[in-house]
Amino acid sequence: MIPEHRRSTAAPVLRDAAGRPLADVEVRVEQVRHAFGFGCIGFDLLRAVGGPDPDGADGVEGFGGGEIDARRFETQWLRLFDTATLPFYWGRYEPVRGRPDADRLHRVADWFVERGVTVKGHPLVWHTAQPQWLLDLPSAEVEAALRERVRALVAGFAGTIDLWDAINEAVIMPVFANGANAVTPLAQRLGRVGMIRLAVEEARAASPRARLVVNDFDLSPAYERLLEEVLDAGIRIDAIGLQTHMHKGYRGEDAVLGAVDRFARFGLPIQMTESTLVSGRVMPAEIEDLNDYRVPAWPSTEEGEARQADEIERHYRSLFGHPAVESLTYWGLTDAGAWLGAPVGLVRADGSEKPSYAVLDRLINDEWRARPVHLRTDADGRIAVEGPKGTYRATAEGRATTFTVPDRAAVDA
Numbered sequence: 001m002i003p004e005h006r007r008s009t010a011a012p013v014l015r016d017a018a019g020r021p022l023a024d025v026e027v028r029v030e031q032v033r034h035a036f037g038f039g040c041i042g043f044d045l046l047r048a049v050g051g052p053d054p055d056g057a058d059g060v061e062g063f064g065g066g067e068i069d070a071r072r073f074e075t076q077w078l079r080l081f082d083t084a085t086l087p088f089y090w091g092r093y094e095p096v097r098g099r100p101d102a103d104r105l106h107r108v109a110d111w112f113v114e115r116g117v118t119v120k121g122h123p124l125v126w127h128t129a130q131p132q133w134l135l136d137l138p139s140a141e142v143e144a145a146l147r148e149r150v151r152a153l154v155a156g157f158a159g160t161i162d163l164w165d166a167i168n169e170a171v172i173m174p175v176f177a178n179g180a181n182a183v184t185p186l187a188q189r190l191g192r193v194g195m196i197r198l199a200v201e202e203a204r205a206a207s208p209r210a211r212l213v214v215n216d217f218d219l220s221p222a223y224e225r226l227l228e229e230v231l232d233a234g235i236r237i238d239a240i241g242l243q244t245h246m247h248k249g250y251r252g253e254d255a256v257l258g259a260v261d262r263f264a265r266f267g268l269p270i271q272m273t274e275s276t277l278v279s280g281r282v283m284p285a286e287i288e289d290l291n292d293y294r295v296p297a298w299p300s301t302e303e304g305e306a307r308q309a310d311e312i313e314r315h316y317r318s319l320f321g322h323p324a325v326e327s328l329t330y331w332g333l334t335d336a337g338a339w340l341g342a343p344v345g346l347v348r349a350d351g352s353e354k355p356s357y358a359v360l361d362r363l364i365n366d367e368w369r370a371r372p373v374h375l376r377t378d379a380d381g382r383i384a385v386e387g388p389k390g391t392y393r394a395t396a397e398g399r400a401t402t403f404t405v406p407d408r409a410a411v412d413a
Helices: 045-050 070-080 102-114 132-136 139-156 183-206 221-232 253-264 302-320 355-367
Strands: 007-010 026-034 037-041 083-087 118-122 163-168 211-216 239-246 270-277 325-330 373-376 385-388 390-396 399-405
Touching (some): 026 385, 037 070, 045 070, 083 102, 102 118, 183 221, 211 221, 221 253, 239 253, 253 270, 302 325, 385 390, 385 399
Parallel strands (some): 083 118, 118 163, 211 239, 270 325
Antiparallel strands (some): 007 385, 026 390, 390 399
16 A cells, blocks of 8 residues: 555646647556665676776675676666665775776766666765775875865766765764774864764765765764754755664664654655665674674575565565655665675575565565556646656657656656
């Protein structure tokens, strides 16, 4: 069942090549995209589509390092998802100063856009996965280099990538102590709000059309207070990102929706930016930092896959049903090369699909998508369409017209 807030109407006018309304003709109408963003990381397609990393950063866990059947993987990915998150981790994007991996990321981003996929860049500013050369710079030069990076990425990819996680995990950024980095000292000097201001203002200066997200795994009141300070300071952000990596087990609808409700009070769209559910054993509850859990092998199991399928359905249903949520990104289609080696994928490492893949396919492409219908235009060339919000295609007399539900603008063939 489609929640009422995910449905609307449109009444587009279909026209011929000369711009005249197509009156009293049969029209085939089909939905081609959801308004809600069904996302997944596109890391595994870096090597398959973009080619090998010239500086050898591929082959590491969680960064396109798994062996996949590229053609099969592309088909599986595109059947479910319409939004791709691509990695711009500084240390892997620019391991050698002045030699960014821009050409390859452009090829992959273009590949997605050509297939109608929205691309999101992740992240502009983060204290982790930074380049080694940054440690050798004094604080003022670190700030200058970071500002230059933000401007270069947002301006350089404008028109292809206009959605960015502007800053990642700012709550912990000034107190992060798990390894040396040059960004944490900068965050101590500028403060959390200052770091968010740096990321947002540099990005907006580079491309006013950019949509900017503040993203965090810390869903505690500390994140709420930070957002209050940011908004009170007049810093404009476009969406709030909430991470839900659930390697320790599904948190349940009450916990997840309770967090969404708390952050929805800011009146900004909520993006569920990083979701995972395991199909094997779950981490022990006492693990605080997920990165501390390391095992020789973490297999997917039949029992775990049945549990994952049930939890995936509950997680997606509950969030699709919340009016504040505009997108949900799953953090990995495949187990191959998955973060922490965890069996979080919807597809096994050998490319076979888990039950959770079939569940999402049913929800996204059957239950929540309008079925193709045949309508007839009225005397003014108009059709009346009611259905799930998104992009539709109307085909009449060999001409295709795209329009949105609800109406945003008249788009004629």
